[in-house]
Amino acid sequence: MFELPDGTTLALSEGATGTDAAAAIGPGLARAALAVKVGDEVRDLARPLPSDNGRVRKLEVITERSGARALELIRHDTAHVLATAVMELYPGVKISIGPPIEDGFYYDFDFPDGVTLSDSDFERIEAKMREHVDADEPFVREDVSVGDALARFAREGQDYKVELIEDLIRDDGVETVSLYTNGPFTDLCRGPHSPSTKRIKAFKLQSVAGAYWRGDASKPMLTRVYGTAFFSAKDLEEYLHRLEQARARDHRKLGRELGLFMFSEISQGAPFWLPAGVVVWNALTDLWREQNRARGYTEVRTPILYDVELWKQSGHWDKYRNNMYFTDVEGRQMGLKPMNCPAHVQIFKADRRSYRELPIRLAEQGLVHRHEPSGVLHGLLRVRQFSQDDAHIFCTEAQIEDEVLRCLDLAYYLYELLGFDPRVELSTRPDNRLGTDETWDHAEGALAGALRRRGLEYDIAEGEGTFYGPKIDLHMTDSIGRSWQLGTVQLDYMMPARFELAYTGEDNAEHRPVMIHRALFGSFERLIGILTEHYGGDFPLWLAPVQAIVLPIADRHLEYGAGVHDRLREQGVRVELDERSESVSKKVRDAELRRIPYMLVVGDREAEGNVVAVREHRVGDTGTLTVAEFAARIEELVSTRAPRF
RNA sequence: GCCGACGUAGCUCAGCUGGUAGAGCACUUCACUCGUAAUGAAGGGGUCCGGGGUUCGAGUCCCCGCGUCGGCUCCA
Numbered sequence: 001m002f003e004l005p006d007g008t009t010l011a012l013s014e015g016a017t018g019t020d021a022a023a024a025i026g027p028g029l030a031r032a033a034l035a036v037k038v039g040d041e042v043r044d045l046a047r048p049l050p051s052d053n054g055r056v057r058k059l060e061v062i063t064e065r066s067g068a069r070a071l072e073l074i075r076h077d078t079a080h081v082l083a084t085a086v087m088e089l090y091p092g093v094k095i096s097i098g099p100p101i102e103d104g105f106y107y108d109f110d111f112p113d114g115v116t117l118s119d120s121d122f123e124r125i126e127a128k129m130r131e132h133v134d135a136d137e138p139f140v141r142e143d144v145s146v147g148d149a150l151a152r153f154a155r156e157g158q159d160y161k162v163e164l165i166e167d168l169i170r171d172d173g174v175e176t177v178s179l180y181t182n183g184p185f186t187d188l189c190r191g192p193h194s195p196s197t198k199r200i201k202a203f204k205l206q207s208v209a210g211a212y213w214r215g216d217a218s219k220p221m222l223t224r225v226y227g228t229a230f231f232s233a234k235d236l237e238e239y240l241h242r243l244e245q246a247r248a249r250d251h252r253k254l255g256r257e258l259g260l261f262m263f264s265e266i267s268q269g270a271p272f273w274l275p276a277g278v279v280v281w282n283a284l285t286d287l288w289r290e291q292n293r294a295r296g297y298t299e300v301r302t303p304i305l306y307d308v309e310l311w312k313q314s315g316h317w318d319k320y321r322n323n324m325y326f327t328d329v330e331g332r333q334m335g336l337k338p339m340n341c342p343a344h345v346q347i348f349k350a351d352r353r354s355y356r357e358l359p360i361r362l363a364e365q366g367l368v369h370r371h372e373p374s375g376v377l378h379g380l381l382r383v384r385q386f387s388q389d390d391a392h393i394f395c396t397e398a399q400i401e402d403e404v405l406r407c408l409d410l411a412y413y414l415y416e417l418l419g420f421d422p423r424v425e426l427s428t429r430p431d432n433r434l435g436t437d438e439t440w441d442h443a444e445g446a447l448a449g450a451l452r453r454r455g456l457e458y459d460i461a462e463g464e465g466t467f468y469g470p471k472i473d474l475h476m477t478d479s480i481g482r483s484w485q486l487g488t489v490q491l492d493y494m495m496p497a498r499f500e501l502a503y504t505g506e507d508n509a510e511h512r513p514v515m516i517h518r519a520l521f522g523s524f525e526r527l528i529g530i531l532t533e534h535y536g537g538d539f540p541l542w543l544a545p546v547q548a549i550v551l552p553i554a555d556r557h558l559e560y561g562a563g564v565h566d567r568l569r570e571q572g573v574r575v576e577l578d579e580r581s582e583s584v585s586k587k588v589r590d591a592e593l594r595r596i597p598y599m600l601v602v603g604d605r606e607a608e609g610n611v612v613a614v615r616e617h618r619v620g621d622t623g624t625l626t627v628a629e630f631a632a633r634i635e636e637l638v639s640t641r642a643p644r645f
Numbered sequence: 646g647c648c649g650a651c652g653u654a655g656c657u658c659a660g661c662u663g664g665u666a667g668a669g670c671a672c673u674u675c676a677c678u679c680g681u682a683a684u685g686a687a688g689g690g691g692u693c694c695g696g697g698g699u700u701c702g703a704g705u706c707c708c709c710g711c712g713u714c715g716g717c718u719c720c721a
Contacts, residue, residue, distance in 0.1 A: 106716095116648090116649070117649080118649065118650060119649090119650075120650095206715095207649090207650095207715055207716070208648090208649060208650080208715085208716085209648070209649065209650095209715060209716030209717065210647060210648025210649060210716065210717055210718095211648080211716065211717045211718090212647075212648090212717055212718060215717075215718070216718080217646080217647070217717080217718045217719080221647060221648050221717075222648085222717095223648070223649080224648090224716070224717075226715090226716080252714095256656075257656085263712095263713090265694080265711070265712050265713090268711095268712075316721090319721090320721075323719095323720085323721090338721070339721055341721085368721090370720085370721080372719085372720075373646045373647090373718085373719065373720095374646070374712090375646060375647070375648095375716090375717085375718085375719095376646090376717095376718085376719065376720075377713095378714095382720080388721095466721070471721095480715095485720085488721080490721080517721080519721090551681080553678080553679065553680055553681095554678040554679055554680095555678060555679095556678075557678095581677080581678070581679090582679085582683090582684080583677095583678090583679050583680095583683080583684060584679065584680055584681055585679085585680090585681065585682060585683070585684090586679095586682080586683055586684080587681085587682095588680095588681045588682055589681090589682035589683055590682085590683085591682090592681095592682055593682080599681075601680065601681060603679095603680055604680090605680085613680080613681080615681060620681075621681065
């Protein structure tokens with residue numbers, strides 16, 4: 001017995017297939033069917049349904065309308081068709097794996113020596129793929145013994161498939177594997193697939209990239225082809241259009257257009273902050289400083305260059321040396337700090353500490369240098385030199401959960417202000433770790449407890465904690481869907497031990513404090529990158545590099561305009577005056593393109609009435625105000641850090 | 646770091662199979678003095694990423710660097 005989504009039940013004879021089920025429900029559904037979902041498992045239509053063993057199981061027929069599940073099916077189909085075409089066009093190519101992924105699929109190939117692929121080859125490959133789609137070739141599943149499968153792929157020289165099967169035998173003890181054949185192509189594949197290639201209505205190859213076999217940098221590099229597929233050309237077009245629009249929000253493009261920052265070959269991975277970018281930075285610094293002060297942090301500043309002895313003691317020499325920069329100073333080896341923690345530890349150690357002082361919360365806009373591999377640099381989001389909104393909290397074991405909760409409160413205060421909705425991750429003990437299980441139990445419990453008290457939903461990243469403690473990470477997504485870590489709250493038992501930190505307890509005995517490492521913006525660089533994309537360049541007034549621009553209509557209005565400009569500047573408004581002898585339309589257009597929130601048009605009427613005509617960015621004319629009224633409005637929006645004007 | 650693509654004026658880009666560089670925007674000057682997304686004209690501006698090589702001749706072909714982009718790996 002099967003229960004259908006509408007709650008009705010369906011009885012089928014033993015051995016009935018997915019096709020039979022769809023047909024039993026209705027002929028239209030049978031035609032539209034791509035696969036069936038029984039329980040949580042999606043299966044080929046042609047396969048007999050699993051025996052119900054007398055239980056009622058949920059059954060759903062997957063069609064084009066089934067959303068992500070259906071798209072995943074035909075994207076996986078398309079990956080097979082891609083491999084089919086590549087095998088035909090490039091004899092001797094070895095295939096590896098080709099799964100569906102978010103928004104598309106990929107297939108990894110190992111081309112014969114001397115053969116490379118570029119996107120200029122896509123047209124030819126797509127044409128060949130189209131032939132197979134048009135040919136309406138069924139996907140035929142066949143379950144074979146691992147012996148037969150191994151023999152087959154070994155004979156064909158498909159080494160990667162052989163390796164995959166050998167691993168399946170070794171790790172999972174499988175005795176049979178499934179093969180799927182479409183047209184001339186047979187692949188080792190778990191399935192499921194739709195009935196035939198004809199179900200792929202629209203597809204496109206998108207990019208080619210290198211990818212290590214099994215994601216292991218010591219293994220051969222394969223050629224990965226990315227593509228996507230949809231049920232209609234219209235859906236594909238819309239998707240490509242969305243991608244294009246997302247690229248318009250790219251912070252690297254906006255950063256140049258808005259004069260926020262620049263890069264130079266002469267210092268790879270290190271942003272040059274331009275005047276407009278510094279305004280944004282400083283506005284964020286004001287927020288950071290204000291909130292730190294309000295929440296019991298004290299601000300410090302520490303050096304960036306230290307004797308390597310410090311890094312040996314902290315463990316960075318062992319664990320992080322490859323990412324650090326070193327230099328010789330009069331024969332002494334020095335290293336630039338990649339993190340601020342050992343510096344803050346020095347401050348903690350500089351005095352005898354009492355339990356009465358704890359928690360001690362040291363905050364710093366700390367400039368750190370990390371030697372990131374050149375291939376991973378990415379605008380402001382991955383750089384080699386950056387300023388963290390760092391803080392280290394030295395506290396007792398008993399204070400941990402409250403302190404972590406305070407960190408989360410601050411994080412969410414900031415994130416809500418910025419309009420962020422982060423993904424939260426709790427990373428637990430890794431295999432390679434310091435400390436006892438009891439310590440880890442307590443540490444993980446404290447983090448989870450704080451998350452629970454805050455009512456946050458979170459993913460658990462098993463084993464992804466640092467070797468010195470578990471952590472909570474807050475992630476945001478950029479304009480092209482990549483996830484970046486902004487905030488982090490980490491518990492650390494190791495650093496206090498390595499530096500023999502101690503405080504005198506109520507019992508007059510020495511105790512070891514616990515350290516909490518905490519950065520909520522992550523870094524100002526990454527934050528501004530994400531913020532730029534988040535706002536699409538339209539910064540809220542409190543962050544906008546230029547908040548208003550005065551646009552005189554004709555040269556004879558320059559004097560009045562200059563007066564308006566000066567009065568606003570005295571009120572603390574970041575204001576400019578467009579003195580060019582251009583048309584109003586031109587001045588408005590340029591101000592709109594610069595995303596300036598307010599344009600103040602002044603002509604005869606305004607000069608006469610001692611007012612300004614206010615045009616709001618992306619809104620248009622909003623009427624006339626006196627300069628004082630306008631300044632008050634700005635002041636209100638800035639002081640409340642209003643999300644949008 | 647690895648794989649691939651790319652690198653032409655400040656920006657965005659054109660430059661067929663080799664015959665010593667071009668557009669739009671921006672900039673400067675002049676004219677226009679304008680009421681809410683481009684007024685017109687003239688002008689200036691380029692070691693074609695750098696270094697080798699092939700060739701009578703290289704922006705164009707080859708090699709080596711550097712950088713950027715997309716992935717992969719990495720990411721306190």
